[in-house]
Amino acid sequence: MGDGSVAPRLGNMKALLGIVAGAGASYGIYKLISGGSFKRGKKSVTTSESPGVRSSQPGEVTLQRGSLLAKVSGLDVVCPRPDVASADIIHQSPSNLEPQHLxxxxxxxxxxxxxxxxxxxxxTLGNAAAFTVNQNLIREFEGIHIIAGFLSDPAAEVRVQTLNALNNLCMNIPNQEQIKVYVPQVLELIEMSPVNSDLQLGALRLLTNLSVTDKHQHLLKESITLLLSLLVVSNEALQVQTLKVLVNLSSNPDMMDDIVQAQAPASVVLLFxxxxxxxxxxxxxxxxxxxxAWRPSAQVADELRRTQDCLFRVMLDESSQLHSRLVQLLSHPDGEIQSQVARILT
Structure with missing residues (x-):
């Protein structure tokens, strides 16, 4: 692609943004940029009551009413082939985006x-990042740091989309090495955002992926109290996502000391x-x-009993209400829950 063709196309990227909405639309950008051309003059798209919207120029494509291209007013598009319908564009995969488009x-x-x-x-970048090839390309283009820069964007919806894009990029192990430096900022978003907000949910999803392996779990050891506090005030969706992180962390024996020492609200046991x-x-x-499953020494257990409001006292100490609540759950109507309770009690 020569310099002469890139400049006018970049100049019209703002018009393209009107159709960047979802996985199919991101491929639509690819098709429009690589196969079509944008004319300098702004022309109106004539809409009639007939089944399609036809271009005034001979040889151009007929657009279906209500289709993606028909809705883009003021954008003069010449499709690469007359037999390519707009419906084909919106159903294509963002995996077909090429490096120059990213x-x-x-x-x-x-x-x-x-x-x-x-x-x-x-x-669009987040949808593209669902594919390994694009995850690697975005990293190679320094895209992770560019995207992460919008974690502090003043618009909440931009921060949400930033978290979603980073979440997909985080599925790639090499990408995690770059994303991990933003963990403090992600934790701050959880702490400062409204409870049950999309910001909190997006941040927790990112932390879930980052904590699947034990390599970066130590970055979250100071956040246990935050997660436990969120657990008792949030809705079901946020509780599930919070617990995914806590389950990941508690699966690592090296994290257990930090977990049991963390301050915990007494109401955690009421969730059982x-x-x-x-x-x-x-x-x-x-x-x-x-x-x-964690077995502390007698000395460690005694020290933890003297630590007020720590998770050990709330859930593991002999004085905890957890045991009696687990016994009551043996009669739960869900068989899987019964089985899990039985395994814990035996």
Whole structure:
């Protein structure tokens, strides 16, 4: 692609942003940029009551009413082949985006002054990052640091899309080495955002992927109290996501000392109740099972008993209500919950 063709196309990226919404639309950008051309003059798209919208120029494609291209007013598009319908564009995969298109999106992200545009670009990059080849390319283009820079964007919806994009990029192990430096900022978003917000959910999803292996779990050892506190005030979706992180951390014996010493709200044990949603309760029981499998020395246990409000006293000490609550759950109607409780008690 020569310099003469890139400049006008970059100049029209703002118009493209109107159609960047979802996985199919991101491929639409690829098709429009690589196969079509944008005319300098702005022309109107004539809409009639007939089944399609036809271009006034001979040889151009007929657009279906309600299709993606028909809705883009003011954008003069010449499709590469008359037999390619707009429906084919919106159903294509973002895995077909080529390296130069990812570069263009990252460049536009850095220069955009419009929060809606930034959201659409981040959404497209996030969808593209669901594919390994794009995960690697975005890293090689320094895209992770560019994207992560928007964790502090003033618009909440931009921060949400940033977290979603980083979450997909985090599925790639080499990418985690770059993403891990933003853990303090992600934790701050959880702490400062409204409870049950999309920001908290997106941040927890990212931490879940980052904590699947034990390599980066130590970065979260200071956040146990935050996670436990969130657990008792959030809705079901956030509770499930919080517990996914806690289960990951508690699966690592090297993290157990930090977990049991963390300050914990006494009301955590109240969640071990038949009225708690089953997806939450199952993960709570997994977390409790991991804690119960930990065997401290008598000296360590005595020290923990003297630590006020720590998780050990709330859930593992002899004075804890957890045991009696687990016994009550043996009669839970869900057989899987019964089995988990039985394993913990034996």
């Amino acid at each position: 570069k263009m999106l990252l460049s536009c992200l850095q220069t955009s002054n419009n929060s809606s545009d930034r959201c659409r670009i981040l959404l 109740d038949a009225r708690t949603a089953s997806p939450v309760l199952l993960r709570l029981l997994t977390f409790a099972g991991n804690l119960k």
